[in-house]
Amino acid sequence: xxxxxxxxxxxxxxxxxxxxxxxxxxxxxxxxxxxxxxxxxxxxxxxxxxxxxxxxxxxxxxxxxxxxxxxxxxxxxxxxxxxxxxxxxxxxxxxxxxxxxxxxxxxxxxxxxxxxxxxxxxxxxxxxxxxxxxxxxxxxxxxxxxxxxxxxxxxxxxxxxxxxxxxxxxxxxxxxxxxxxxxxxxxxxxxxxx
Numbered sequence: 001x002x003x004x005x006x007x008x009x010x011x012x013x014x015x016x017x018x019x020x021x022x023x024x025x026x027x028x029x030x031x032x033x034x035x036x037x038x039x040x041x042x043x044x045x046x047x048x049x050x051x052x053x054x055x056x057x058x059x060x061x062x063x064x065x066x067x068x069x070x071x072x073x074x075x076x077x078x079x080x081x082x083x084x085x086x087x088x089x090x091x092x093x094x095x096x097x098x099x100x101x102x103x104x105x106x107x108x109x110x111x112x113x114x115x116x117x118x119x120x121x122x123x124x125x126x127x128x129x130x131x132x133x134x135x136x137x138x139x140x141x142x143x144x145x146x147x148x149x150x151x152x153x154x155x156x157x158x159x160x161x162x163x164x165x166x167x168x169x170x171x172x173x174x175x176x177x178x179x180x181x182x183x184x185x186x187x188x189x190x191x192x193x194x
Contacts, residue, residue, distance in 0.1 A: 004139075004142070004148070004149055004150050005149070005150045005151075006149045006150065006151045006152075008043065008044060008151060008152050009138075009149075009150050009151050009152050009154070009155060011036075011043075012033065012036040012037060012043055012152050012155055013033075013036070013135075013155075014036075015035070015036030015039055015043075016028045016032040016033045016035065016036040016131070017032070017126065018036075019032040019035040019036060020032045020126065023063065023067075025067065027126055027127060027128045027131070028126050028127045028128065028131050029128045029130060029131050029165060029166055029167075030128070030130050030131055030134055030159060030162065030165030030166055030167035030168065031059065031062075031063050031067070031165065031166040031167050031170065032131070033131055033134055033155060033159055033167060034049075034054075034059055034159060034167035034170060034171070035056065035059050035060065035063075037049060037152060037155065037156055037159070038050070038054055038055060038056050038059055039056065043152045044151065044152050044153065044188075045152050045153055045155075045156045045185065045188070048156070048181070048184055048185060048188060049156075051184075052171075052174070052176045052181060052184075053174050053175060053176065054170070054171060054174050054176060058170070058174055059167075059170050062166075062169070062170045062173060063166065063170075066166060066169070067166070128165075130162060130164065130165040131165070133158075133162050134155065134158040134159045134162045134165070134167075135155070135158060136158070137157070137158030137159075137161045137162055138150050138154040138155045138157065138158035139154075139158075140158075141154045141157040141158055141161070142154045145186075145189070147189075153185050153188060153189065156181075156185050157182060157185055157186070160178045160181055160182045160185070161182075163178060
């Protein structure tokens, strides 16, 4: 199904994966999709988001405040808290990896849902359920609009329609009216055709 994604939409997805890696998070969430959408280099909807007052710095600040960085495993704050009660996290990690092998704390890779329409794309295992929902909704938005391809605008529409992830929280905290953002995004399709 990713063959229906425009080159730009694929760049948004790749940008979300890069944001996840940069922030040290385990999975791609809606917040990473939003970070990719506000990037002018990868997204045609960055202008819409910038006009609404949403910029990379704002999104990153809220992610840092709500989630933190390096949450793929225990972070520095977690290690300090555990050390204060006598648990040396580095020693625990070392002992676990000694007993069970390197990467023992990572757990098994997640398996994509059978309903996941983008099966076969190597990034599908790294997406949170909400991010997967956003991409599924992007597909539905394109179908409902009778568009042959799925673009960055459709991903933004999916993100707004999902409405419950960290990205929606970032948008609403920034004072963005999600219904108005949806209307402006839909109008952008007409603006390009003119």
